[in-house]
Amino acid sequence: MKSMIEQRSAKEYTATKNACKLCAPLGASLVFKGIEGAIPLLHGSQGCSTYIRRYLISHFKEPVDIACSNFAEETAIFGGGMNLKIALQNIHQQYDPSLVGIATTCLSETIGDDVPMFLREYAEQHRNEKTAPLVHVSTPSYQGTHMQGFHNAVLATVKSVTTTGNFSNIGHVNIFPGMVSPADLRYLKEILTDFQIPYMMLPDYSKTLDGSIWSEYQLIPEGGTTVEMIRCSGNAAGSLEFGRILSREKQSAGKWLREKFHVDCHHLGLPIGINETDRFFQVLEILSGRPTPDKYREERGRLIDSYVDGHKHMIAAKVALYGEEDLVVGMAAFFSEIGIQPVLCASGDHSGYLKEEIARLFPSDLDQSIRVMDNADFMDIESAVQDIKPDLIVGNSKGFAMARRLGIPMVRIGFPIHDRVDASRKLHLGYRGTQQLFDRIANKLIEYRQASSTVGYTYM
């Protein structure tokens, strides 16, 4: 039987119109914000740090300090070594950081700055002073998207901070959750704590990017993965790495730790929906040797109960879905459980694996018709949406203009969400996150049908 899943060769155009992706240094900056006491530093011109700060700040509604090596015209000609060293010295003096995460920009990459050499020179020049670990990640925006920047920064951090040594074995687990919300990170920590599993989660911006009001002034917002824990990641009892797409990439932090330190790595999809969350909990049971706590059994039970009760509102609804590839795969897996058809699965990324991962969720004997588009921009997405006429659009806030033009209701997930106040508090993962997604989606469909009905039912 002919597969009904069609891969649109996205990009009928040369230019990108209304991009559905962001640049690599943004992803890297986000990772460094999830390390305790760390300062991200962009090596390039100041516009990059300003733009990226503005974007992250508008989403998280929290302070995001990102330093910069402030290239000028002559720096672009003669190289950025001096600027980088001055920046590092000033950051040390003002902030006394526990780590500096250096991400390159298009500018320093295009001129071919040898950042590792600059860092060695800096360490040598300052060998008598206290110097924080310096992590370098190469993130030119002309290679990949913010997701590559994110994963590469996690890998670079683990690679440069992890040390071999005689650490007391606390039997901890490394967890690499990917680019999820602060609420998701908090929930993951709660789960691990309830399973009594010591953990090293990288990154952990659950507090740094969703903090409370300060009673005392904080130079660097508190929270984040400690450098000490990252140092021990080679000594862990195992690693958990989320993301079906990431699991197929050649490199990742989990894979590197397995090769280098023989730390077993469990590759899981983003735990959205019953299936993927069940897999996650099964791994936790194995790692901890404990059964799933009642709290989560009950969450799972309530979730299934709501699937049953809410089914009538969801069944056969058509959804257009877009965002980072791993988020799209995770959401599609969830939709496959509740009878929603993700008629469009689009991403600005282009790992090359998206189609296969979606196909795996929807075996071809099912009567599904799904368009999978990678390397897509919002013009591609909008023309597909116009064609398909879905009942719902699910993705980040950049799709709002399209949803408004086409009069289709929209549920916001992922990054960026610039037009709602709760981006940091939106939960996507686990039974609880799935419950929230399910409720939001069901209510959005009900709300739309209710509002567009001529009767004005108050009983749905």
Add this chain to the structure above:
Amino acid sequence: MADRNQQQEVVMSLDEQNPETVKADLLRRYPIKIARKRSKQIVVNKVGACDDVPQISSNVRTIPGLIGQRGCCYAGCKGVVLGPTRDIINITHGPIGCGFYSWLTRRNQTDPDSSEDKHNFIPYCFSTDMQDEEIIFGGERKLRKAIQEAYDNFKPKAIAVFATCPVGLIGDDIHSVCREMKEKLGINVFGFSCEGYKGVSQSAGHHIANNQIFKHVVGLDDTVREGEYKVNLLGEYNIGGDAFEIDRIFKKCGISIVSTYSGNSSIDDFSNSHTADLNLIMCHRSINYVAEMMDKKYGIPWIKINFIGAEATAKSLRKIAGYFNDQKLIDRVEQVIAEELPEVKKAYLEIRPRTEGKKVMLFVGGSRAHHYQELFNELGMKILSAGYEFAHRDDYEGRKVIPSIKVDADSRNIEELEVTPDPGKYSPRKSPEEMNALENQGIKFSDYEGMMPAMKDGTLIIDDISQFETDAMIEIFKPDIFCAGIKEKYSVQKHGIPLKQLHSYDYGGPYAGFKGAINFYKEIDRMVNSKVWGYIKAPWEKNPELTATYAWG
């Protein structure tokens, strides 16, 4: 002797602190070389005879590692000056980040219905999305195709191309591609070499934008439009609908706007803007170049006006009427002021008892830190400190210091256009005698007095303030409201102090003109008197003795 002591005491006190000590405090954490550089950018204000003020170092490079708020050349050119024009397709030539981040983030409003073709490309973000192969083999081919596509899809009147950092480095010649495509498509296609590393801030981008618009657009359409008292409004970007409110007031007065640079603007208006009889400058920093060039080439004088603040609005209207020197307009302006002011006054008299004496700091832009002081003065609030992100010395100290500004390498790299009177189109709007007479009546042409002369002695003026200094200033003075942008907003609010965004207005506005002033008063009232700040400490934190007693008991 006693007098002198007293005077010294007045000068040295800022909210019961010694500003010199505060300055020393701010510099304490820097290495000596950097402290020395920053010390020239942090100045204790003192206004002397003839409005002389101390010299402040500005428009100099931000020191690497000091987290500042400045943007880049591209941001100033594409984001600020050209972004608000609705009917030019702006193509960012570069990797994806730059185009994406400047996509609809400035909240400029526009009214496409006021153009016949109703073109509005502001909601679109075009990028060549350069990949590895273009960085290696060059991106001109891709740019050419992108321009063709933009034309095929939208049939615009004009296409502008903006270069990002890698473009200059790999040697793509965007200008020759633009020339070629202009010829091929028969529409205006022009480029901006606004690579992010040029200049020291977005200010360089403003200058480049001004130059190219002047070179490629201004003067293309000589049609003389109907209407009296024709002006251009320069440096008004229509954030939150400011330009709409100014337009409303102008219409009431009978003043016609030929073009606004560049809020609510159309390229057709720019092409025709040399037919106006007076240039009005709102944001001196971003646009004074166009005004200067139009004066030289077409003979249009310019004056500085400010429509932020009710009194400032009235003053600016009177200046315009004074320039045209026509009793009909003078009377009409007085009538409009008389109609509009009572409501404004009613609003601030009602609010002022709740805002009087509250402390303000403003660190924003290249004009706004000055303009908004008017509104705070009207609310009886006290300005402790102010500074710009990207201004030059003339914006602080006044244009009189321009001859003494040292041109450094960063400024020299930005092209200065050679402008001479246009043989066919140069026509001085006023004779030298008329200009003299107007100047004697107090209308100052081609002049801006700067921010510092308008500020009190002892206030701290800080150029390009860093995040670190911002936090220190807040700790020291505990202001009641802090004005800056989204990047500072949440860090300032963590201190329990409201931050008013003066770039994007916290999604409110307009704040210009008379109605805008009322909006602003109300918003500031709400912010400084919000109940939320009272909830920060939990009851058990407020009264530790009580808890202790219970525990002990």
